[in-house]
Amino acid sequence: xxxxxxxxxxxxxxxxxxITATALRxxxxxxxxxxxxxxIAAAAGISRRSFFHYFASKxxxxxxxxxxxxxxxxxxxxxxxxxxxxxPAIRAAFLVLVPAxxxxxxxxxxxxxxxxxxxSLRASLLEKHLRWQELLAPDIQRRLGLxxxxxxxxxxxxxxxxxxxxxxxxxxxWAASNGTADPVQVFDEAIAVLRA
Amino acid sequence: xxxxxxxxxxxxxxxxxxITATALRxxxxxxxxxxxxxxIAAAAGISRRSFFHYFASKxxxxxxxxxxxxxxxxxxxxxxxxxxxxxPAIRAAFLVLVPAxxxxxxxxxxxxxxxxxxxSLRASLLEKHLRWQELLAPDIQRRLGLxxxxxxxxxxxxxxxxxxxxxxxxxxxWAASNGTADPVQVFDEAIAVLRA
DNA sequence: TAGTAACTTGCACCGGGTGCAACATTCTGC
DNA sequence: GCAGAATGTTGCACCCGGTGCAAGTTACTA
Numbered sequence: 001x002x003x004x005x006x007x008x009x010x011x012x013x014x015x016x017x018x019i020t021a022t023a024l025r026x027x028x029x030x031x032x033x034x035x036x037x038x039x040i041a042a043a044a045g046i047s048r049r050s051f052f053h054y055f056a057s058k059x060x061x062x063x064x065x066x067x068x069x070x071x072x073x074x075x076x077x078x079x080x081x082x083x084x085x086x087x088p089a090i091r092a093a094f095l096v097l098v099p100a101x102x103x104x105x106x107x108x109x110x111x112x113x114x115x116x117x118x119x120s121l122r123a124s125l126l127e128k129h130l131r132w133q134e135l136l137a138p139d140i141q142r143r144l145g146l147x148x149x150x151x152x153x154x155x156x157x158x159x160x161x162x163x164x165x166x167x168x169x170x171x172x173x174w175a176a177s178n179g180t181a182d183p184v185q186v187f188d189e190a191i192a193v194l195r196a
Numbered sequence: 197x198x199x200x201x202x203x204x205x206x207x208x209x210x211x212x213x214x215i216t217a218t219a220l221r222x223x224x225x226x227x228x229x230x231x232x233x234x235x236i237a238a239a240a241g242i243s244r245r246s247f248f249h250y251f252a253s254k255x256x257x258x259x260x261x262x263x264x265x266x267x268x269x270x271x272x273x274x275x276x277x278x279x280x281x282x283x284p285a286i287r288a289a290f291l292v293l294v295p296a297x298x299x300x301x302x303x304x305x306x307x308x309x310x311x312x313x314x315x316s317l318r319a320s321l322l323e324k325h326l327r328w329q330e331l332l333a334p335d336i337q338r339r340l341g342l343x344x345x346x347x348x349x350x351x352x353x354x355x356x357x358x359x360x361x362x363x364x365x366x367x368x369x370w371a372a373s374n375g376t377a378d379p380v381q382v383f384d385e386a387i388a389v390l391r392a
Numbered sequence: 393t394a395g396t397a398a399c400t401t402g403c404a405c406c407g408g409g410t411g412c413a414a415c416a417t418t419c420t421g422c
Numbered sequence: 423g424c425a426g427a428a429t430g431t432t433g434c435a436c437c438c439g440g441t442g443c444a445a446g447t448t449a450c451t452a
Contacts, residue, residue, distance in 0.1 A: 008398070008449060036438065047401050052440065119323060126322035127315060144389055151372070154365040158386035161361030162354075169354035176347070190354035193340055195391050204418060204429070232407065243432050248409065 016054055019044045023061045028110055032062070032118040059124050062114055066128040072096050074135045086143040087191060090136070090163045097167075098184070105179055112175035129164045136160045166190040212250055215240045219257045224306055228258070228314040255320050258310055262324040268292050270331045282339040283387060286332070286359045293363075294380065301375055308371035325360045332356045362386040 005013070022044040026035045037058055041051040055061055077093035084092075115121045134152065141156035142148065169190050170183040218240040222231045233254055237247040251257055273289035280288075311317045330348065337352035338344065365386050366379040 006450075011449095012399085037440090038438085049402070049441095050400055053399075056440090058439070122326060123319040123323040126326070127319040130318060130322070144392075146389075154369040154382050155386045155389040157368070158358075158362040158365035159389055161365065162358035162390055165357030165361055166354040169350040169357065172353070173350040186350050190351045193342075193351040193355055194358055196340075202419075208430085233409090234407085245410095245433070246431055249430075249432095252409090254408070 015044075015046070019046070019051065019054055020061060024107070024110065024114075027062070027114050032058075032114050032121060059121065062111055062121060063124060063128070066131070069097065070128070070132040070135050073132065074139070077136055077139050084143065086140050086159060087163075087195075089143055090140065090160070091187070091191070093136075094163070094167055094187070095184070109175060109179055112171060116172065116175060125168075129161075129168070132164060133157055133160045162194065163191075166194070208250075211240075211242070215242070215247065215250055216257060220303070220306065220310075223258070223310050228254075228310050228317060255317065258307055258317060259320060259324065262327070265293065266324070266328040266331050269328065270335070273332055273335050280339065282336050282355060283359075283391075285339055286336065286356070287383070287387070289332075290359070290363055290383070291380070305371060305375055308367065312368065312371060321364075325357075325364070328360060329353055329356045358390060359387075362390070 019040065023035070023040045026040060026043060037051055038048050040058075040061075041048045044051075073093050073096060076096040077089060080089040080092055115125055137152035137156045137160050138148070140160050141153050144156060144159060146153050146156060166187050170186040173181050173186045174183040215236065219231070219236045222236060222239060233247055234244055236254075236257075237244045240247070269289050269292060272292040273285060276285040276288055311321055333348035333352045333356050334344070336356050337349050340352060340355060342349050342352060362383050366382040369377050369382045370379040
């Protein structure tokens with residue numbers, strides 16, 4: 001009963017995918033910052049203006065749907081048993097990010113490298129994590145035994161930020177090892193060091 | 197024996213200070229993003245081009261000398277006893293940031309608020325912390341009992357990132373309370389929650 | 393098939409930032 | 423005090439990312 005996508009929808013998806021593929025290729029070849037939107041548009045066979053019709057910014061090409069991912073993590077977190085402690089709960093919630101990455105592992109690695117090399121992207125990634133922080137803090141605050149407040153308790157925010165920092169370190173280590181390192185293990189070891 | 201600053205140096209400092217003061221006033225009145233460099237330059241009585249002679253970017257007006265601060269923290273960290281554990285050592289190192297903030301407390305609060313409200317500044321602040329991370333990680337790695345490596349151990353990086361997250365939460369709480377909350381106490385409580 | 397909704401494109405514009413060249417100022421050695 | 427080097431200021435043209443608008447084209451729908 002799912003209606004087939006219209007021609008418009010199909011072409012839109014196809015163009016979207018081709019812009020992404022073209023851009024990633026250019027990024028790999030020349031770097032993110034050295035590649036201009038005009039070059040991407042020209043290589044993809046569309047006008048510069050149309051590019052901004054498909055992507056709100058150049059960063060959007062490599063940032064993925066951070067809002068949806070953040071919501072997924074939050075949902076996974078709230079779905080954990082109510083009496084589970086903060087650390088195991090957030091660890092389990094982060095696991096929903098791993099399966100989403102399978103499939104084209106090479107592409108994920110390339111993306112991680114682009115993220116790593118462009119300072120503006122690193123900053124953007126961190127800003128995304130700030131949003132996640134606000135999303136996850138309330139649940140964590142409860143799990144830490146802290147009373148609910150309208151604005152998140154700094155302790156809960158610090159806790160979530162620390163967990164995200166461990167997650168970042170794990171992803172970085174994974175990318176640096178060409179995908180051979182186990183990010184979950186790195187994450188667990190980082191947490192262990194924090195609590196030692 | 198310190199030679200008096202030349203006329204050039206004095207005028208340079210004076211102009212620098214006046215641009216900063218003018219810009220902060222405009223930022224407080226209209227917000228960081230809504231204030232253009234042209235407006236700042238006009239209000240300060242210099243040309244747009246000269247502005248970029250004094251500041252490499254608009255952000256530089258409110259970011260302070262992050263490199264120097266990071267180096268100060270690192271120096272304070274390496275100056276701690278060699279056998280001190282990681283947590284107390286980094287806590288003590290962060291304390292060098294507090295005395296630097298006294299004097300014009302109102303100005304610091306205004307700065308913190310500007311940082312908080314402009315997304316680009318938040319991202320830039322986080323990027324600055326990434327630099328600090330690289331600076332502090334080697335020492336922390338040793339204090340965590342991890343073997344020295346050419347590229348920092350992810351556990352050490354996660355540790356430093358977590359400490360910086362607690363620092364951020366403390367500063368945020370301090371700013372949110374109009375300077376009444378004690379950031380050191382907030383920091384300690386955040387760390388305690390992490391390790392519980 | 394006619395009309396409407398959505399897409400594409402060019403254009404003009406904004407704001408941050410840079411390289412360059414001309415001019416003005418201060419500093420330095422004589 | 424003066425000549426010349428060093429430093430500072432400014433305008434100009436330009437790059438890049440991003441947006442609003444209007445005109446033309448394409449696909450959907452009644």
